[in-house]
Amino acid sequence: MCIRDRYQRRVHGEIHIKNKFADMVKKKSAQENIGQKLAIVMRSGKVVLGFKSTVKSIRNGKAKMVLVSNNCPSLRKSQIDYYCMLGKIKVLPFIGTNNDLGTACGKLHRVSIMAILDAGDSDILNVCLLYTSDA
Numbered sequence: 001m002c003i004r005d006r007y008q009r010r011v012h013g014e015i016h017i018k019n020k021f022a023d024m025v026k027k028k029s030a031q032e033n034i035g036q037k038l039a040i041v042m043r044s045g046k047v048v049l050g051f052k053s054t055v056k057s058i059r060n061g062k063a064k065m066v067l068v069s070n071n072c073p074s075l076r077k078s079q080i081d082y083y084c085m086l087g088k089i090k091v092l093p094f095i096g097t098n099n100d101l102g103t104a105c106g107k108l109h110r111v112s113i114m115a116i117l118d119a120g121d122s123d124i125l126n127v128c129l130l131y132t133s134d135a
Helices: 020-042 051-060 074-087 098-104 124-135
Strands: 007-011 014-019 045-050 067-068 090-093 111-118
Touching: 020 098, 020 124, 045 051, 051 111, 067 074, 074 090, 098 124
Parallel strands: 067 090
Antiparallel strands: 007 014, 045 111, 067 111
């Protein structure tokens, strides 16, 4: 790490050195944690992939949480946010593209929106509340 990546701050006579990329590393590790929990959900729980299936599961009241990728079109994202607000369902923005979300699900295709119907052995529904409050 070079010196330009850090900055110094003097507090009560002590010099504190902070890495300005520490927040990005924290978000990346949190995202990796979500990816691991998502892999457990894919093995032991129930999910639906795609916009139409997600909207159907939200309308039927089966969805517990919805994940939306970064590059999801804004019109679809606003529709999902509206349906989730009506159904009181948590929306978790996935920090990554639809290719990254598809890879995290273990699929070889792109996934921009997915809904978790049953978490299975994972505790993604409880833990992801921490990440949404930080962001």
